[in-house]
Amino acid sequence: MRKLLLGNEAVARGAYEAGVTVSSAYPGTPSTEISEYIATYDEIYAEWAPNEKVAAEVAFGASLGGARSICAMKHVGLNVAADPLFTASYTGVNGGLVICVADDMGMHSSQNEQDSRHYAKSSKTLMLEPADSADCKNFVKLAYELSEEFDTPVLLRLSTRVSHSRSMTEVSERENIPVKEYKKDIAKYVMMPAMARGRHVFVEKRIENLKKWAEETEINRVIPCDALLGYEESGMSASGGEGLKLAGGKIGVISAGIAYQYAKEALGGKASYLKLGCVYPLPEKKIRDFVNSVDICYVIEELDPVIEDFCKTLGLKVIGKEKFSLLGEYTAEMIAKVVLGKEREVYETAKDVPQRPPVMCAGCPHRGLFYVLKQLKLNVMGDIGCYTLGALPPLSAMDTTLCMGAGIGMAHGMEKASGLLARKTVAVIGDSTFLHSGVTSLMNIVYNKGTSAVIILDNSITGMTGHQDNPATGKTLKGEATYQVNLEKLCEAVGVSRVIVADPFDLEKMREVIKTETEAAEPSVIIARRPCKLLNINYEERYDISAEKCKNCGICMNLGCPAISRPQGKAVIDNGACVGCGLCYRVCKFGAINEISGKKGGN
Amino acid sequence: MAVNILIVGVGGQGTLLASKIIGGAAIETGCDVKVSEVHGMSQRGGSVVTYVRYSKEDVASPIIERGEADIILAFELLEAYRSISYLKKGGRLIIGTQEIAPMPVITGAAKYPEDILSKLKEAGINACAIDAMALAKKAGSEKAANVVMIGKMAAESEIDKEIWVNVIKQTVKPKFAEMNVNAFLLGYEA
Known part of the structure; x- marks a missing residue:
């Protein structure tokens, strides 16, 4: 049966059909839905881990335990999970292990656009890259076979456009894959120098086999061109791009993933x-054979010249980054322009179109806190989540965003730079970011006699990625009730004696607490607690x-609330x-804003 | 050649559901379909663009680029204005007349452009406007403004009305099915 599946949904379907029984992940756009779709299958145990490193270790443990297992993360998540990855490459697997990593070309929802390849x-790990949802499903199934055959974890590289686009995918039944027996094997699984040296030999041999x-x-x-097209047939002008300067010459394109789709869109049967x-x-x-079979060969890959550099080390003449950008997403238009010299006629966008950046929602609990932070003119070491939007006007109350959990360590570093x-x-x-990788930095402050004030924005959910549970929400990925980490006790346990809970909408109290x-002259934690407005509040x-x-x-107006505007001088509230x-x-200092009874507007 | 439908709006206006319905209807006609969505940060009140492409032949890219959209379905006036470079020359722009001020307008750093519709028409764009919010309210909920817009588009499309109605029934939650079908029909007849 063919279905229109989201790329991430197709990855989940592939895991299901491949007989996967364990999934662990930390949410991160554009990878999040993989785990959410997996969680809908009763046959698969699925969990949110506090961070990607834990998730990868859980998936690796499940593999050793004989299960086919999966974990999914965004590109920067693999930085966190890189430590287990590099050595899991040495140990290899028992049950098949697939690690999905979703890159975010164009940074739709990320802090950088690193290339996971x-x-x-x-790490000398096999990596597959699907180009649409059908590939996603098929490659995941293939990845499990390869993982077990070659004794290797397999990386599945996704991108925002593959993860978040829907295309037709054939779905089939789940394979019944029994969980393998676990056998103790210290030469394979205990990576201390003597054993690891042996496994490194294995890794190099494995790469040769792969x-x-x-x-x-x-x-x-290879997908051959329709026919040889000359100038006339192609309908291009003679002043066309390099591809056509070789009149009638054969154009070749080496590509992978979403970039292949753009190339296909741009060049169709002409290449x-x-x-x-x-x-x-x-x-x-x-x-080598492909490059030699065409007259001109382009390597079309987003971000870094990985395939291109490989071609060039082989001494092959290919055209890559000298014509295509290292930055952002590609388009069929840019490819057509480079290869065919073809430009499009478009309507000009008017100059007077204001930008529409993302904003904190109306009713967002973070707004109150950032309003106070701005008033107090503090240096705010920020982090990653919806609250990163507090850096934008009019709140403009965040100084930095680096990576998950960085703000706490940075505040400590600031103090050590200058008291x-x-x-x-x-x-x-x-809250979710704190549990991901903030708590260790808090421990560091206490241990090293720092005095920083840390504010945990506890909105009771992982917000930006679309409401995922975490160890402090009291619910699992499968929706079951579970133990709820007590943030106050956790902070006290690492040695913070000043732990204060305050409501970010109680501006007076929040101001006083932050000032104090x-x-x-000792470390403190302020838990600004109020649930996300989108949690049916x-x-x-x-x-x-x-x-x-x-x-x-x-x-x-300084609140930056999307429900308040000043169309003709005075402020009005959009009901x-x-x-x-x-x-x-x-x-409001003039009592001009009034409560009006009952709910209005909306539905 | 693929039919390219671009859906633009503001996070929260229901562009995702709209793309699901349009994609679903295209499948019913036996076409290959690709739909591209936006998740994550830009959903938080930012500009949101989703793409639906369908064709009797295979569709390669899931993305609609500048100058390629046969139809733009704009749920908000400013987003319609922003999107026109994506419209194919001679393409159709269907606009919901709702206005949502973006933050630079709210803070006074920018102005919400005036007379957008007439400016678009002056630029020679085949644009029409519909008060989708009002019609959706009539159908039972302003949240169905997206489905009203689909109705308006469907009336000009080659896909049968029955297909649209069935797909809507299958896509939305059962308790909202009737209301959404009504919203669709109001748009269809507008």
């Missing part, structure tokens, strides 16, 4: 393609602004967008 090469496989596999395949389904290790002979900075600096981190705790009141009482001071959190009511 480097991890495959440096190279042979890569030459033969059907997922590295022959070598579509690589395996991006590490690369098939030397297949590539004066400690009194003016706070770290801000979400930044001045305190319903505030009963609604508000409007009295045009008479409004002095047009603009203080309510449909207002959710009744009442923050504006609290900041």
Whole structure:
């Protein structure tokens, strides 16, 4: 049966059909839905781990225990999970192990656009790269066979456009794969120097074997051009791009993943393609034969010149990054322009179109906290989550965003750079991010006699990725009730004696608490606790602004609430967008904002 | 050649559901379909673009690029204005007249452009506007404005009305099926 599946859904389907029984992951756009779809299968145990390293270790343990297992993460998540990956490459597996890593070209929802293919090469791990949902499903199933046959973890490289696009996919039944027996084997699984030296020999041999496989596999395949097209037939002008300057010459394209789709879209049957389904290790002979079979060969790959560099080390003449960008996503248009010299005619976008950056939702609990932080003019070492939006105007109250969990360590570093900075600096981190990798940094502050104030924005959920549970929410990925980590006790346990819980909407108290705790010469944690508005939180009141009482001071506008605007001078509240959190009511100094009874607007 | 439908709006306006319905209807006609969605940060009140492409032949890229959209379904006026470079010359722009001020407008750093619809028409764009919110309210919920817009588009499409209605029934939650079908029909007849 053919279904229109999201790429991530197809990965989950592949895991299901391949008989996977264990899944562990930490959410991260664009990989999150893989685990959410897996969780819908009763046959698969699926969990959210506190971070990607833990998830990879759980999946690896399950593999040793004989199960086919999977874990999924975004590209930067693999930085966190890199430690187990590199040595799991040495130990190999028992049950098949697949690690999905979703790159975010164009940084739709990320802090950088690193190319995960480097991890495959440096950890000497097989990496497959699907180009659509059907590939996603098929490659996952193939990955389990390869993982067990070659005794290797397998990386599945995804991208935002493959993960988040739907295409037709044939679904079939689940294979019944029995969980294998676990056998103790210290030479294989205890990686201390003497054993690891032996396994390194194995790894190098495995790569040689995988190279042979890569030459033969059907997922590295040539798609020939329709016919030789000359100038006239192609309908291009003679001033066309390089491809056509070789009149009637054959154009070749080496590509993989989503970039292949863009190339196919741009060039159609005018080019022959070598579509690589395996991006590490690369098939030397297949590539050499392909390049030699065409007159001009382009390597079309987003981000880094991985395939191109490989071709060039083989001494092959290919065109790559000298014509194509190292930055962001590719388009069929840019490929057509380079290869065919073809440009499109488009309507010009007007100059007066204002940007529409993402904003904190109306009713977001983070808004109150950032309003106070801005008033206090503090240096705010930020972190990753919805609250990163607190860096944008008008709140403009976050100084840094580096990586998951970084803010706490950075605040400590600031203090060590200059004692004066400690009194003016706070770290801000979400509940899920704190449990991901903030708690170790808090321990560091206590251990090393730091005095930083850390604010945990506890909105009771992992917000930005779309509401995933975490160890502090009391619910599992499967929706079952579970033990709930007590953040206060956790912070106390690592040695913080000043742990204060405050409501981010109680602006006066929050201001006082932050002032006191930044001045305190010992470490402190402020838990700013209020649940995410999108968690079915319903505030009963609604508000409007009295045009008479409004002095047009603009203080309510400083909240950056999407429900308040000032179309003709004075501020007004959009009844449909207002959710009744009442923050504006609290900041208005002239009593111009009134409660109006009952819920209004919305549905 | 693929039919390219671009759906633009603001996070929370239901562009994802709209793309699911349009994709679903295209499948019913035996076409290959690709739909591309946006998840994550930009969903938080930012500009959201989703793409639906379908064809009797295989569809390669899931993305609609500049100058390629046969139809743009815009759920918000400013987003319609922003999207026109994606419209194919001679393509159709169907606009919901809702206005949502973006943060730079709210803070006063920018102005919400005036007379967008007439500017678009002056630029020679085949645009039409529909008060989808009002019609959706009539059907039972403003949240169905996205389905009203689909109705308006469907009336101009080659896909049968029955197919659209069935796909809507299959896609939305059963308790909202009737309301959404009504919203669709109001858009269809608008």
